[in-house]
Amino acid sequence: MSKETVLITGGAGGLGTSCAHALKGHRLVITDYAQGPVDRAVADLKAKGFDAVGMACDITDAAAVRKLKDFTAQQGTFKGLVHTAGVSGTVGDPRKVFDINLAATAIIVDEFLELAGPGTAFVLFGSMMGHTVPPDPRYDTALRDPLKEGAYAVIEPFVQGNADTMYNFTKRGVLLICKDNAMRYGKRGARVVTVSPGVIMTAMAKKALEEHPAVMKQTLDMTPVGRYGQPEDVANAVKFLLSAEAGFITGTDVAVDGGVLSQILK
Numbered sequence: 001m002s003k004e005t006v007l008i009t010g011g012a013g014g015l016g017t018s019c020a021h022a023l024k025g026h027r028l029v030i031t032d033y034a035q036g037p038v039d040r041a042v043a044d045l046k047a048k049g050f051d052a053v054g055m056a057c058d059i060t061d062a063a064a065v066r067k068l069k070d071f072t073a074q075q076g077t078f079k080g081l082v083h084t085a086g087v088s089g090t091v092g093d094p095r096k097v098f099d100i101n102l103a104a105t106a107i108i109v110d111e112f113l114e115l116a117g118p119g120t121a122f123v124l125f126g127s128m129m130g131h132t133v134p135p136d137p138r139y140d141t142a143l144r145d146p147l148k149e150g151a152y153a154v155i156e157p158f159v160q161g162n163a164d165t166m167y168n169f170t171k172r173g174v175l176l177i178c179k180d181n182a183m184r185y186g187k188r189g190a191r192v193v194t195v196s197p198g199v200i201m202t203a204m205a206k207k208a209l210e211e212h213p214a215v216m217k218q219t220l221d222m223t224p225v226g227r228y229g230q231p232e233d234v235a236n237a238v239k240f241l242l243s244a245e246a247g248f249i250t251g252t253d254v255a256v257d258g259g260v261l262s263q264i265l266k
């Protein structure tokens with residue numbers, strides 16, 4: 001039997017790399033923004049005995065995502081997708097955060113629906129910060145449908161130029177997109193879930209530690225397990241969610257946050 005294929009977006013990034021390492025036994029399709037990092041990630045995986053292929057793709061470009069879907073479909077029996085690609089507020093531009101974290105997620109969910117079949121699973125990346133944005137119909141409609149013309153203009157006034165705040169809104173949007181797509185995917189026998197990491201020690205979090213040390217310390221003090229997360233904590237959850245053992249889990253979020261949300265959202 002041919003190996004099952006799993007696509008990993010952000011496959012050259014911190015959590016993408018870690019997810020790849022947790023998925024030995026699959027054929028891994030590694031994608032990221034630029035060809036160089038993709039080639040390096042694939043070479044590193046192959047050197048470690050993984051079956052991996054790569055393709056660069058700017059996920060904000062729907063035509064490029066369609067090509068990625070076709071490439072993925074050619075690699076064997078499709079098992080699922082792990083969508084880790086994203087940027088934090090440190091990029092400074094709320095529009096960029098919106099386009100990469102939210103609009104691109106909607107593009108991926110729409111384009112890859114065609115590959116959703118019985119037993120497949122789609123794991124999208126939210127964040128614990130997505131849970132800190134309260135429900136509000138004034139922006140939720142736009143978060144749920146970010147590709148609709150004018151969606152950015154609806155959300156912008158609530159964010160007021162702050163890219164960190166936009167990050168939180170986009171991650172709420174990803175949580176909503178997951179719920180909204182559960183039935184659409186379910187009708188094809190597929191599952192769609194989000195994973196919401198807490199503070200995980202990747203390059204993204206290390207940057208936040210440098211830029212906001214007091215906030216990060218406060219977060220650690222409020223974490224019941226008493227430590228920051230490691231990429232493997234997230235990768236292990238992703239591995240489970242992709243597996244048949246998670247066959248009754250869909251349309252929901254799994255927080256991998258050391259319990260911090262239980263303290264923030266009392």
Ligand SMILES: NC(=O)c1ccc[n+]([C@@H]2O[C@H](COP(=O)([O-])OP(=O)(O)OC[C@H]3O[C@@H](n4cnc5c(N)ncnc54)[C@H](O)[C@@H]3O)[C@@H](O)[C@H]2O)c1
Nearest residue numbers: 010013014015033058059085086125127197200202204205
């Ligand atoms: N690290 C954490 O503590 C943490 C916490 C909560 C949520 N998250 C979420 O987890 C996911 C992965 O985070 P990470 O720490 O691995 O970040 P990372 O920066 O290490 O990796 C993200 C990857 O996304 C890629 N990317 C960015 N824009 C792209 C585009 N337009 N097209 C294709 N690829 C693009 C980057 O090149 C990078 O390799 C993100 O969605 C992030 O929001 C991370």
